[in-house]
Amino acid sequence: MNIQDVTKESWLKSTFPEWGTWLNEEIQEAEVPAGSFSMWWLGCTGIWLKSHEGTNILCDLWTGTGKRTHGAGDMKKGHQMMRMSGVKQLQPNLRNQPFVLDPFEIQNVDALVVTHIHSDHLDINTAAAVAKNCPKAKFVGPQAVVDTWVKWGVPEARTIVVKPNDELMIKDIKITALESFDRTALVTWDGDPEYELKGKMPQDMDHIAVNYLFTTSGGSVYHAGDSHFCNMFAKHGNEHKIDVCLGAFGENPRGITDKLTSVDILRMAENLNAKVVIPVHHDIWTNFMADPQEIVQIWKMKKDRLDYQFNPYIWQVGGRFNYPQDLGKLEFMFYRGFKDAFHYENDTPFPSFL
Numbered sequence: 413m414n415i416q417d418v419t420k421e422s423w424l425k426s427t428f429p430e431w432g433t434w435l436n437e438e439i440q441e442a443e444v445p446a447g448s449f450s451m452w453w454l455g456c457t458g459i460w461l462k463s464h465e466g467t468n469i470l471c472d473l474w475t476g477t478g479k480r481t482h483g484a485g486d487m488k489k490g491h492q493m494m495r496m497s498g499v500k501q502l503q504p505n506l507r508n509q510p511f512v513l514d515p516f517e518i519q520n521v522d523a524l525v526v527t528h529i530h531s532d533h534l535d536i537n538t539a540a541a542v543a544k545n546c547p548k549a550k551f552v553g554p555q556a557v558v559d560t561w562v563k564w565g566v567p568e569a570r571t572i573v574v575k576p577n578d579e580l581m582i583k584d585i586k587i588t589a590l591e592s593f594d595r596t597a598l599v600t601w602d603g604d605p606e607y608e609l610k611g612k613m614p615q616d617m618d619h620i621a622v623n624y625l626f627t628t629s630g631g632s633v634y635h636a637g638d639s640h641f642c643n644m645f646a647k648h649g650n651e652h653k654i655d656v657c658l659g660a661f662g663e664n665p666r667g668i669t670d671k672l673t674s675v676d677i678l679r680m681a682e683n684l685n686a687k688v689v690i691p692v693h694h695d696i697w698t699n700f701m702a703d704p705q706e707i708v709q710i711w712k713m714k715k716d717r718l719d720y721q722f723n724p725y726i727w728q729v730g731g732r733f734n735y736p737q738d739l740g741k742l743e744f745m746f747y748r749g750f751k752d753a754f755h756y757e758n759d760t761p762f763p764s765f766l
Contacts, residue, residue, distance in 0.1 A: 490605030
């Protein structure tokens with residue numbers, strides 16, 4: 413190429429998504445052993461769940477960005493963070509992770525499942541890709557999520573509205589909708605920004621957010637969306653067999669309670685009677701970025717005294733988790749390659765060169 417041929421558009425097309433179709437291909441080709449399931453972390457709370465039988469569930473994949481300009485320096489009027497703590501200065505939430513999946517190369521998705529109405533979970537690009545590439549895929553979510561999909565052009569016949577305690581089967585995977593505990597969603601108002609919530613009854617949580625339990629032939633995954641800590645986790649743990657749970661972890665800025673803390677993550681796992689707890693969401697926003705090793709260290713401090721029956725697992729975006737094969741592991745590492753080192757004659761100036 414010549415530098416005269418290089419433009420912003422050519423750069424964008426040649427660079428994004430940063431992983432190209434690498435992960436699309438890995439998921440497509442992955443075989444899940446009997447008695448197990450696999451899932452991949454796609455960033456934020458987005459996961460791809462694949463069963464032994466080959467069913468593919470896509471949950472909360474977000475392919476958007478955070479702030480891209482300082483603008484006028486003020487927060488959008490009526491934003492949930494503004495309502496929560498009375499702030500006016502712009503929230504510096506830049507996206508902190510690359511795009512590890514190409515949404516427009518998605519194949520064989522059986523259902524797109526979304527926890528709630530926030531735009532870093534309910535994504536128009538993901539909806540468009542699934543609608544076009546996977547003509548048999550269902551769109552599953554609470555009423556407000558489904559209303560948004562229909563407004564975007566998803567055929568209503570392909571949508572399924574769920575509320576807590578609803579169950580449905582997507583091939584061999586059972587999806588159970590459960591109560592959400594996302595109090596930030598309750599102060600999110602998709603209407604007149606001048607409308608005041610103070611002194612009024614809150615929205616119906618069941619209309620805008622749910623948690624999910626995905627039950628496969630190889631185990632179950634509880635997806636808590638953006639739920640805060642709630643004593644009701646214990647009720648869910650009593651009523652359902654939960655093997656792995658995912659919680660939205662983050663370092664809350666001053667005056668804000670939007671994410672689970674490290675202690676909340678451990679309490680959630682204990683209450684759910686889970687075997688593994690995996691923090692997510694801490695990866696995505698620069699102003700909520702947190703170190704999940706804090707969870708591990710506190711778990712080590714408490715596990716013997718409190719007789720924890722679970723362990724934390726520190727994942728990486730784009731990484732695969734296999735259950736029960738990864739049960740007991742504490743941390744993910746990508747395949748490092750070079751397994752065929754010196755299987756062939758190397759080529760260096762002399763043998764001791766390296």
